[in-house]
Amino acid sequence: xxxxxxxxxxxxxxxxxxxxxxxxxxxxxxxxxxxxxxxxxxxxxxxxxxxxxxxxxxxxxxxxxxxxxxxxxxxxxxxxxxxxxxxxxxxxxxxxxxxxxxxxxxxxxxxxxxxxxxxxxxxxxxxxxxxxxxxxxxxxxxxxxxxxxxxxxxxxxxxxxxxxxxxxxxxxxxxxxxxxxxxxxxxxxxxxxxxxxxxxxxxxxxxxxxxxxxxxxxxxxxxxxxxxxxxxxxxxxxxxxxxxxxxxxxxxxxxxxxxxxxxxxxxxxxxxxxxxxxxxxxxxxxxxxxxxxxxxxxxxxxxxxxxx
Numbered sequence: 264x265x266x267x268x269x270x271x272x273x274x275x276x277x278x279x280x281x282x283x284x285x286x287x288x289x290x291x292x293x294x295x296x297x298x299x300x301x302x303x304x305x306x307x308x309x310x311x312x313x314x315x316x317x318x319x320x321x322x323x324x325x326x327x328x329x330x331x332x333x334x335x336x337x338x339x340x341x342x343x344x345x346x347x348x349x350x351x352x353x354x355x356x357x358x359x360x361x362x363x364x365x366x367x368x369x370x371x372x373x374x375x376x377x378x379x380x381x382x383x384x385x386x387x388x389x390x391x392x393x394x395x396x397x398x399x400x401x402x403x404x405x406x407x408x409x410x411x412x413x414x415x416x417x418x419x420x421x422x423x424x425x426x427x428x429x430x431x432x433x434x435x436x437x438x439x440x441x442x443x444x445x446x447x448x449x450x451x452x453x454x455x456x457x458x459x460x461x462x463x464x465x466x467x468x469x470x471x472x473x474x475x476x477x478x479x480x481x482x483x484x485x486x487x488x489x490x491x492x493x494x495x496x497x498x499x500x501x502x503x504x505x506x507x508x509x510x511x512x513x514x515x516x517x518x519x520x521x522x523x524x525x526x527x528x529x530x531x532x533x534x535x536x537x538x539x540x541x542x543x544x545x546x547x548x549x550x551x552x553x554x555x556x557x558x559x560x561x562x563x564x565x566x567x568x569x570x571x
Contacts, residue, residue, distance in 0.1 A: 352560030
């Protein structure tokens, strides 16, 4: 079981890295100078993992989420948060209850995966539909050879259930998810609603015997919270996703941590530091839920949203 869990961790981590880092920066045009090459790579990878195709992802993410729709009800990411029940004015305890129920909800996972299936078949170019059908046929043959138990353990759990749980936790913690205030500029809303989610915590002050329990807690937190978080939720450049929202056109995504640090130092030296750093995914989640719970309720109808 331990070997299986480790294998599932690496499988899900790889899938999340491909989607949230490689495909994400591919639709931004940051991988290759040629947009055609970016498109081909994203189409292949998104087909294999049954996630949103290049065109629709680029439209809603690059032009809408990074544009004027950010922090509005037209932002499909914010709409997803609200439609799933994580709404302003909801008590923090209820938000945590909602999170636990959603992560374990068959309805949530079926709806999420159904959306992934539809995204690969409805309104896509003919070539993409052909790619999808061929790949699904390959998966069907593979699963028939593996049997039900192996298919569930090797394919369904890591690439559907665990993947979608990690995706939800990433989505919930990447922004504060408050609707833009009247008079607030688009750029200011990107700055005010973005978080840096770092992994790790301070070491105990010394190796003295009296700190043994603290060192034990430190080790357990790093092994079972911070390391899985770095692999599943904030992999790659997602730890400094806030810098990406400020400078989304910069192509050097692999240097985001250094570039953010340089900019943060510059702001600090000018006494204008306005980044918000949070250490620990549990602290990021609590911060977002606290902000939502302390905000006024807003009226809304059925919102158009998408999960990826």
